[in-house]
Amino acid sequence: xxxxxxxxxxxxxxSLKEAAKRVPYTRDYLAKxxxxxxxxxxxxxxxxxxxxxxxxxxIERVNLxxxxxxxxxxxxxxxxxxxxxxxxxxxxxxxxxxx
Numbered sequence: 001x002x003x004x005x006x007x008x009x010x011x012x013x014x015s016l017k018e019a020a021k022r023v024p025y026t027r028d029y030l031a032k033x034x035x036x037x038x039x040x041x042x043x044x045x046x047x048x049x050x051x052x053x054x055x056x057x058x059i060e061r062v063n064l065x066x067x068x069x070x071x072x073x074x075x076x077x078x079x080x081x082x083x084x085x086x087x088x089x090x091x092x093x094x095x096x097x098x099x
Contacts, residue, residue, distance in 0.1 A: 003015060004017070004018040005018060005049070006042075006044065006049055008042060011040075011051055012051070012052070013041070013042055013049030013050060013051050013052075014049060014050055014051075014052055014055075015047060015048075015049055016030045016031055016034075016047070016048050016049075016050065019050045019052070019055060022052075023055060023059060030048070030050060030055075031048050033050070033055075033058065034048040034050055035048075038058060039051065039054040039055050039058050040053075040054035041054070
């Protein structure tokens with residue numbers, strides 16, 4: 001079946017090939033998302049079809065999670081730098097007082 005899209009119960013679904021043209025994911029990864037029920041999808045024969053809005057929401061959620069991880073990591077690194085600076089200051093103070 002080489003259909004680029006199908007319509008089931010008022011929902012339009014894209015073939016994996018067509019969906020892969022529109023998003024930064026491979027057909028194999030899109031198939032995994034469909035099998036794992038991470039996106040709304042249907043299987044017709046051996047071919048998977050993905051609902052485009054579901055895929056867009058998945059991508060948006062992934063992007064937000066990446067942004068949150070970056071912010072959390074940035075905060076952790078700032079905390080580590082602060083602690084490192086304070087430890088260095090204490091070491092220098094102790095070393096200075098010994099002289």
